[in-house]
Amino acid sequence: MGVIGAGYWGPNLIRNFSLVPGVTVTGVADAKPERRSFIGLRYPSVKLFESAQEMIAWDQTDAVVIATPVNTHFPLAKAALEAGKHVMLEKPMCASVAECDQLIELAEKKGLTLMVDHTFLYTGAVNKICDMVKKGEIGEVLYFDSVRVNLGLFQHDVNVLWDLAPHDVSIMDAVMAGGIAESVSALGRAHLGTKVENIAYMTVMFNNGAIAHFHVNWLAPVKVRTTLIGGSKKMIVYDDTEPSEKVKIYDKGVDVATDVEKVHRTMVQYRTGDMHAPKIDDTEALFAVAKEFTDAIREKRRPKTDAHSGRRVVAVLEAANKSLASEGRLVKL
Amino acid sequence: MGVIGAGYWGPNLIRNFSLVPGVTVTGVADAKPERRSFIGLRYPSVKLFESAQEMIAWDQTDAVVIATPVNTHFPLAKAALEAGKHVMLEKPMCASVAECDQLIELAEKKGLTLMVDHTFLYTGAVNKICDMVKKGEIGEVLYFDSVRVNLGLFQHDVNVLWDLAPHDVSIMDAVMAGGIAESVSALGRAHLGTKVENIAYMTVMFNNGAIAHFHVNWLAPVKVRTTLIGGSKKMIVYDDTEPSEKVKIYDKGVDVATDVEKVHRTMVQYRTGDMHAPKIDDTEALFAVAKEFTDAIREKRRPKTDAHSGRRVVAVLEAANKSLASEGRLVKL
Amino acid sequence: MGVIGAGYWGPNLIRNFSLVPGVTVTGVADAKPERRSFIGLRYPSVKLFESAQEMIAWDQTDAVVIATPVNTHFPLAKAALEAGKHVMLEKPMCASVAECDQLIELAEKKGLTLMVDHTFLYTGAVNKICDMVKKGEIGEVLYFDSVRVNLGLFQHDVNVLWDLAPHDVSIMDAVMAGGIAESVSALGRAHLGTKVENIAYMTVMFNNGAIAHFHVNWLAPVKVRTTLIGGSKKMIVYDDTEPSEKVKIYDKGVDVATDVEKVHRTMVQYRTGDMHAPKIDDTEALFAVAKEFTDAIREKRRPKTDAHSGRRVVAVLEAANKSLASEGRLVKL
């Protein structure tokens, strides 16, 4: 296994892949000498490369993990696939759907595994939510509302949607699997003289009447990581900042009376019941990511977060950027 | 003083107007006999009317308060103004801007006070926030983000925006007084076979680069009443469900380096400081509303929440309905 | 029904007794003219007495409710029982166990109902907890830890234990029914030149190895009303300030390994599981109190919070005062 990019996320990937039985991280590439020496000190047996291309060409890796800025994903992944390597890309998969499509085609032609690291889909909390949705316990999913805000670093190359929303869009993609996302609207603002939006609101409309919404913000005084999921039977509050009770399931909802007049008259058509916070598996999600990539390669099967799911996330973000550029117009997917 | 409408809010109005020195609630009109007898038991000296028109015509009231469904506001207020009575309307002021304009013109012609009951603008919390903004303590207001959701009654005549957002739009109108709201986009869904949206997201764009956003929802498992206000100097979290610390002021923000490259390199351009939760005056806001209406009449001056502020709120809601009908298109105000 | 004492709590009693079918509040006694006129305005048909003794002697009441300072409970209740009236006393029942005993004896001799208003035992939250304990769902109750603190009025006649702890001691009495309270220790301080303790800590030791503890405080910056109940199977957190999820049941505990050495070595003998917050009946508890007193009289049966339970609470408080006076010495009950 080789890792390209040893910045913020790279060391976590190296650490977790090193823990997967049968996997050896043999090479790491990073253009910055201080990052290479950081890795060299911790993993003396790893070969360090200044050039990613050189490591891709090296014959001591079967697979590469690409943890570099999104605009470099496509050329690096293309080169790696062409060199016959399995590839895992950090999120978001690529800078455009067109790039995703080329990589998907190339990987299929070559029979190689192409996976995207949507880490949240490997957390105990999101697994629990998806299980419940799949089993029909919360009924039809009516809405998905996500807020991911805090005082964060202003990026200068990507806007806040591309920085923060990939997590939530990938969760939406898994939770709302019962419907098809049809169109996207987004509005935002670039404040303080910057070029890219630091606050944005995005809405996704589904073919089955469901609606999803995302609030992402680099300029919020408090850290909020909350998702509300409204089902026809039950509702979920998923708060990722909670240390222990991340997922709360409310046996609450609305029973619609057939006589609409009556709804108005009786004033209490809603139903409230117990709340339940299931125990959440707190295994490190990134280890599960590393294991899934490895297993998918070994078993020659599609990984859970395959290139198609990565492409769906990019499609939403790409449509959001188009919508941002046209004053919130609803852009078809 | 006469009160039209003795449903949910009417009794609160009667109670608070009764406490204003020099004010007597002389008449109450409600079509429902059970509401009339409810009031009769509590206020034996009040004259009860089945017909609002009859009470308007009655010579024992100088002013009327109208607390009926929004679609009746215009005809009742028009009749009252024509009969020479000062008028206070419940929020939202009318069902359309055109109706608001007619009432404003009529009131001005007759020299009568026309006020809208935007109660939240009389709370200690919102007063504190507006004071701080006016004094420049939080700097330029960059965004206003409001969430007002809970498990609520599904209305059948108005959508969730017209039901819940008037509060927040009136607060936005006061807080964002430094900019002009230019356009509105809204998307929402009517679930469970109903006709009107039970979940909606609305965005308001300002001429000065500010952005406001509203999430209203009748189908949420938890009650949330939170507003984030991002200023260039400080940021505010206003949580109306907090019993004591409703307003928290964060001495946090972002100092933008002139060299954008540097922002990226240094990774810590944001600034964090103390948090401060000022003591909030907890006088009942509705008493202040009653007093303001009375004082404005006596002093022949514009009330704080005059018809123009009421009209601005209706303008946003009307634009939101147009946007909802055209898939979130940004509608100019 | 007659009510003695129309101060803070009296009007709530009158309102709730008025709602019990078949009950009429005929008389109210209070020495203060302003309290009498307050009641007179709201309940014109009630006869008002300056003297409690006079009302007790009056033939238009079958039962009296005594909501006066604790040191007057005994003479008033004694007079009422001697006059053949059923009696409900506010908590705490009396100023001493000796007084309680005399009243119990007198009520039994006369065949009259004697009840204490331990309101909390009629709340949905405490009922839910007691049900669970009774059914064995939380296992053996190992400890009961209660904190009731806030910025409160400094009383000058009773200390903070007698003011705040009766609630929690009555809940303890119901929850810990599987053991017998054997001894009490209390320590506290009277600050700011006052004569009675404004902060106190009380511990109750049980014959079965259980322990109960109470922290009461008039000088705390935040309002806390939290009870932890540790069972051998499950544990409960009861937070009375929570608007909706007052009772949380944790499927957590400790499985003790027989090999004590092993406990130390393995480091993870505890067990964590789901959390569950049952829906709590939010009917007003005081109505249930009023109904229970009425029903007990009619059905000639012991009320749920009978004089014996009231006496047990006073016994703990009396022992606590003795312990306070002897530097925390453990006082036998």
Next chain:
Amino acid sequence: MGVIGAGYWGPNLIRNFSLVPGVTVTGVADAKPERRSFIGLRYPSVKLFESAQEMIAWDQTDAVVIATPVNTHFPLAKAALEAGKHVMLEKPMCASVAECDQLIELAEKKGLTLMVDHTFLYTGAVNKICDMVKKGEIGEVLYFDSVRVNLGLFQHDVNVLWDLAPHDVSIMDAVMAGGIAESVSALGRAHLGTKVENIAYMTVMFNNGAIAHFHVNWLAPVKVRTTLIGGSKKMIVYDDTEPSEKVKIYDKGVDVATDVEKVHRTMVQYRTGDMHAPKIDDTEALFAVAKEFTDAIREKRRPKTDAHSGRRVVAVLEAANKSLASEGRLVKL
């Protein structure tokens, strides 16, 4: 610098001492081979010892840090001091006051630095609180109330007071420096067939009328780390589980009227004001500990948490054990 004990806390000490300029961790002693190899992998240049005595005798350390079970502190520290090494002991300092006294005398005779690692006194939160108290901002400290509970490992050698309370007692010792702790009472229970208390309540009485109280518990369903500090001017809530606002200062209190009667009549003698949460320095406290030990050695001065402060903590715990053994009797210090 040599470190004895490479269990749970040892590696943190090694890491932080390694970061202090001019300090080299030259040796680490641990009886367990797996702990030695754990350290060896991470710090290849460190010499590893099976025997602590051997490392103490070794001439390549000037100072030793002892992070072993409390009952071994005395013999190890004694040996180290006799070998002319400066010594830092983990908390609690020793198993008895007598042991503390011997070490203090020995260190003074030899002119060596003897320090105790009361880590919490080096946190930004506790520093902030102590600063405020010293400056008189909160007035006279009336009470100190600490709760430290969670589902924790049942120890078999020390009770829950000796395990959890040293942190809080050391904080109390710093915060309450204006008074002298005079006596200690403690009650607790050993549940589930164990020998040592898993739940305990301890009260400390001060000569100036202040009171301190500690609730420690290994069997609680939720993690609580809250300290209330009541001053005559302001009050503090210190919640160590809060990610950002650990210290909240309430401008609340009670103004005592000279006329005690009046207190009762007016019903509102308390004062409420703003709440303030200062920014807390979040530097790792253990680095400050390492630096303080180093600086104190270099500057030949008393460290902040010197042996006398360590002894005061042990004195409280020793008295608590005596009180536990005599049913909560108040034991003089």
